Amino acid sequence: MAGNTLKSEKKEPKKKKEQPPNPDVLKPDKEPEVKVKELVKDERTHKVLGAVFLLLALYCFIAFTSYLFTWEEDQDKVFRYSSQVLFMHEIEVDNLLGRLGAFTSHWFFFKGFGIASYLFCYFFFIIGINFIVGRRVFRIWRNVKYILFGLLFISMTMAFLSGNAAFPWGGALGDSLNKWTSGFLGKTGAGLLLVLAGLSWVIWKFNIDFKLPERKPKPVKEAFAGFGEPEEEEELLPVKPPVEEKKNAYKGGESLVTLVPVEEEEEFEQELQLIEKEEPAAYVPPVAVPEPPAPVIPEVPEQEAKIFIQEELPVTPPPARKKNDTAEVAFEIKPVFEDPDEEAIEELEPVREPVLADPYEPTLDLRDYKYPTLDLLDNHGSDKIVQDASELELNKNQIIDTLKNYDISIQKISATVGPTVTLYEIVPAAGVRISRIKNLEDDIALSLSALGIRIIAPIPGRGTIGIEVPNVKKTIVSLRNMLASDKFLHSQMDLPIAIGKKIDNENFIADLAKMPHLLMAGATGQGKSVGINTLLVSLLFKKHPSQLKFVLIDPKKVELSLYKLIEKHFLAKLPGEEDAIITDTKKVVHTLNALCIEMDLRYDLLKEAGTRNIREYNKKFTERRLNPLKGHRFLPFIVLVIDEFADLIMTAGKEVEMPIARLAQLARAIGIHLIIATQRPSVNIITGTIKANFPARIAFKVSSKIDSRTILDIGGSEQLIGQGDMLISFNGELVRLQCAFVDTPEVERVVEFIGEQRGYPEAFMLPEYVDEKEMEGKDFSLADRDPLFDEAARVIVQNQQGSTSLLQRRMKLGYNRAGRLMDQLEAAGIVGPNLGSKAREVNVKTEADLEEILGSM
Template identity: 85%
Template sequence: MAGNKLKSEKKEPKKKKEQLPDPSTLKPDKEPEVKVKELVKDERTHKVLGAFFLLLSLYCFIAFTSYLFTWEEDFDKVHRYSSSVLFRHEIEVDNLLGRLGAFTSHWFFFKGFGIASYLFCYFFFIIGINFIVGRRVFRFWRNVKYIIFGLLFISMTFAFLTGKSAFPWGGALGDALNRWTSGFLGKTGAGLLLVVAGLSWIIWKFNVDFKWPEKKPKPVKEPFAGFGEPDEELEDDESSAPFATQPAKNNAMKGDGSPITVIPPVEEEAFEQELQLIEKEEEPAAKSITYIPPVPEPELTMTVNEPEPEPEPEPEPEIYTPPVPKKNTKAEEVAFEIKPVYEDPTDDEVEEIVPVREAVPTDPYEPTLDLRDYKYPALDLLENHGSDKIVQDASELEKNKNQIIDTLKNYDISIQKISATVGPTVTLYEIVPAAGVRISRIKNLEDDIALSLSALGIRIIAPIPGRGTIGIEVPNVKKTIVSLRNMLASDKFQHSQMDLPIAIGKKIDNENFIADLAKMPHLLMAGATGQGKSVGINTLLVSLLYKKHPSQLKFVLVDPKKVELSLYKLIEKHFLAKLPGEEDAIITDTKKVVHTLNALCIEMDLRYDLLKEAGTRNIREYNGKFTQRRLNPQKGHRYLPFIVLVIDEFADLIMTAGKEVEMPIARLAQLARAVGIHLIIATQRPSVNIITGTIKANFPARIAFKVSSKIDSRTILDIGGAEQLIGQGDMLISFNGELVRLQCAFVDTPEVESVAEFIGEQRGYPDAFLLPEYVDEKDMEGKDFSLADRDPLFEEAARVIVQNQQGSTSLLQRRMKLGYNRAGRLMDQLEAAGIVGPNMGSKARDVNVKTEADLEEILNSML
């Protein structure tokens, strides 16, 4: 008994050990399920099925067509031996596809559906096309309904028409339906049933309209109080669409002064037809199922043409129009109104108002018409460096999974589940720890997991936000190059409605990461030498060149290295901006960089003045008003393109210029977003003396390539992780409160050069976009001016001041697009000439010259 007790005591610990959860037991349970799912979802399986169904469709078509000519010779042989004819080698048939073709055709035609059997060829064809293309080209269930109806209708119709013909036109099914229907309804009733069924299908399929010619009712004429006879345009204008009111030219006045709006009657047929068109809209095509997580499709929104609510009248909107001869005050008022209001004019005045009303420009302003023949670059100019699909190495995934499980097991950490998501550069392994396991324990094993996997760049995300799992990012042995061409060809980029769309790279789940630079609104890039910063800048610039017109976008390029951005010199007259008088639009000199940044600050201030006068808050609202011709160009208003400032090496500028560069950069980062000026700054040294707190606070979007230390990673991202990247475009982007790992899209230097040459060979503007002039105060110290050495713009500035009777320096800035320094010098020269009075602080100077004739006398005396 004692021996038995000892044996039982020894066996009990073994039982307890067997009851402990072992992570390795997950392997045999998961393997069969994963393999079956992969086989079903594999894209290659779909293509094989597609090829099979296409071949089956072709096979049936050849067999059926041959049966039409050889059925008499093969009928007795197949009918006599049935399916055994397939295995009798001594029997010879005339069908082109042999005994199998003869038997299949006999079964479909004689025992089945007759001539309607050709619908099976179409059925196999649509299945094959959908599988091999990888998306829903043909709507499956809708075609199945048509095929079922066709089998019944066509087989019965041919059986009814051919009667007792020897050839099975309707097949066994058609003969059975014909006999039953003829016995139930009679021969005539069966024929009428077929006619009604055929017409019903045609009406349902093609929506045939049966219209009886009707006389159009004459439009009802409204009484015109105070006019006499109505205008002839009201009787002939029948171009109004349903639910839309007539333009303002069809409005008149009632006797009490209120306007009368003439609305043509809406016909019921037009209303029904519009509803039918809306009902016939098709659903979007579905995507094929692959093992790679699909990119989410954009939501399909259906817009119904409903009558828009009548807009509220705005307070005195202005429209810029050519000058009109002053015939009477009423005509002059109409020329500057969006909707003219007539105040009970006489018959003679109506004849004068009509031509003035037609002269008002109603078409919106289109800035792209300046270069109307401009052609966007084609995708053929870019190369396809890598495949858009990621090849999954099952052995590598299995090996890494087992290594992770074993490493965690060695530290008594059990997990419930592990899954993998394969990306172009790294694979994300998501694990769900068992209950009671602390996340910090797994986080501290980062180096141990990297040692067990023998890989560089292991990064642990504990936990993954919004997923409830812990992520382990492991670099792939075989990395996939993300081609910029594939990203620009994606629907997400082609159909984006962003102001400044930029294609940055691909996520781990193979989803394209496309962001709007206008919403970032500035981008800070950092990384060690040779890790992909210059390629990243080229990716951003090429993305914008493929999406924007030269009238909508301008670049200010700062290149202290002098070689990185020189390729874009070819597009100077299309997309680049520069200072007046400069020869090269790409800035390489530090002193010119300071002048350019200050000129951008002046441009920013001028744009804010324009927004203030227009009553708008941002560039989108302002350009919207300008394109609607609600802003007068004679008052200094103009279409404002987006301006993107790109600095390739920011650390070099800080080292050479210091505060002279940092202050305008900080000011632009703080204020320039609303007026369409955005910054992209790159540096190799993300240290605190280069990227100061003032700059970081205004750059919420940051990109970090591989850096040398965790301190640099914290400087650029406020968190570690960038030091564990593997280089060659592997990057972390902090945007919208998320930290996402991406593989940057690759574009080579010859590709950028070919895109720039394609744009540069087209007709451009006479010169690059000119920024406001900036003169350093240090350069003007000790230089007293005299009237003999007055500014070339002196006379023009004098005329602007006298015409407006306002001695304001900001007025010269806005009207003549000058910097503050030059405008101030012009004002001092005007004071020396006696045209304006002395400076009065915040108030405008007094204008001593009241008329332009007096001004001309002063200017002539100065010659």
């Protein structure tokens, strides 16, 4: 015991008591180890090298220029002593840069390239500029090729021209090349070779055009006989290209806190600045399509006109003809008799002449359609973000003090002010673990007395840690300002949607066709309905009714009812339905299955056309390379919008989930895109099948981290502050946005403006769908045959192909109705029995025989 006591007493003096850290004293930063690889890649190293090369270029230029005047005095000394002249102090030279300048100039001029040595000054200059600026201002390899050619060409040319001059204009290289070429080709041949080389370089560099100007033929007035005098050509004005918005985190409409070390808090207070963004560009309405003159229709005798019945096509007026038409389109016209008992006219051959036609323009269906204007929308707020400097200073000090209390030092701090939140970016000192700052989320929120603090550690691609703090005064993001931006006006996207603004005040405008489907979720009252209206109004401002159709499903029956006025312009519905906005769950199932049928029909059209997606198909159709008589048609984009997905899953379950999963998996290529919103982001609503096919997701404020993970596969949306504050996961990135705001009266004005214009005779009809369960046990007879029985029989006999898919494409029917028609045709003896995957055999070979059968039924 005594021994142990003595040992412990001896060890105690060696221990040093640890003193608590002083919060007011910052620990010195640890000196990081410098590695050779990092030193080479360091930006400062590049700038030093750039300065060295620029100095070298200037040094050579001064030495070479001085050599032009002092070469006679210095050449003898350099010849006599060679390189030893550099270290002989008693020898004096006249070159401005001393013995080294004289020796270097002599080596480059006399022993090298002559006057072409100035190209080395240019070479050192471009390398120095690239290094010191930090980016490729000059293309090195292209300039090296020019320099190498110049060294050979200029040195040889100067030697050829100078002859036996005392000054080495061509240098040793030029003299050698000149002597060898002159001995091989002669003096004249060498001169011609130099002229050819110089002329070739000029042609290759500047692509000189040696064509003589063509004389324009005088216009022939007789060509315009009957059409009036030709209109004068309008003067072509230069078109200013669309201005792309700059993506600069410190120059766009955000306030910027200058990056400073933490130790210099007084300087930080003085350098706090606010930078406001410029006003948005004025809105330019879409240019109206000029109305072409009415085509000249030849008169047809009344007797012959009754013989032909035009096949029912989309209501599209024929486009006007132009003088430079090149496309040739010829459609075959077949006689169809009004009455089967009427005698057939045997010898009736219509004249088939190639018809010159313009490319098909779908917008001419409604040629007088006018796009909505920005006057219909309200300006809820300015694009300029005004931030209180005192708030920035207070938050900055609170963050620094909170981190200092936990012995965490930082090197820099900056602030980017957005419409809703301010992003404070900090660079921790060397040796500070990121996890320590991440764990202080609640402590920082407590010190700032703010709701919704979110820490991003680290910010991807920035090398900093972000702390998002809500602003005391929030700025409303107006949809009107976003639609007036150049980024939206000049976008070449298929389906552009203006979603909101980022923290750096940049407009977030995406292409729904690239997403290709969008899932929106969030708690009640956090902005989902406003977000849906924002997306729909964006599309209405950009697309023509012939290019886009909506399928609106609204189980709540009140959110999407505003769009009923544009039924004959933009909405699609089932045949026989009165309302285009679907609210009944049973009709929702029928509509989703009808969309699946439309998807299958479109894929059949793509297969026949030999195209892979809707863009290639529509391009081929507008170029009139597809025949409408064979079922081809212009395919508009279809956007399916479901306002409350959870209610459908609870009432219909798999009947709704399965067709939506099919559409999400396959429909992107044929132009059908889905927007689904729900206020119950639970795993039984947003299943794995749904999530797998919706890569683009928007999360508004939710109640728990579990719900956030269900939507985004990551937490964070539970820390949002509501009222349109959201996170969007798109293209592998998670971005915080403030959703653009559009009020209900604004939406009403937009749809009323569109609804008052002339529309189509009816809404866009989806294929008919009949539930197989409803048809079970219902036997049919020929007396109760389908109303389309006669038409289907004629289609089958004319094509001599007993195919159910043929009836679907030609008559725009659902699979079930086309199958029932085929069964009725089999019962009538027109087609044979089902042969599995092969087409049925057609028993009736001529249309005359068919008419006899139909007349006897």
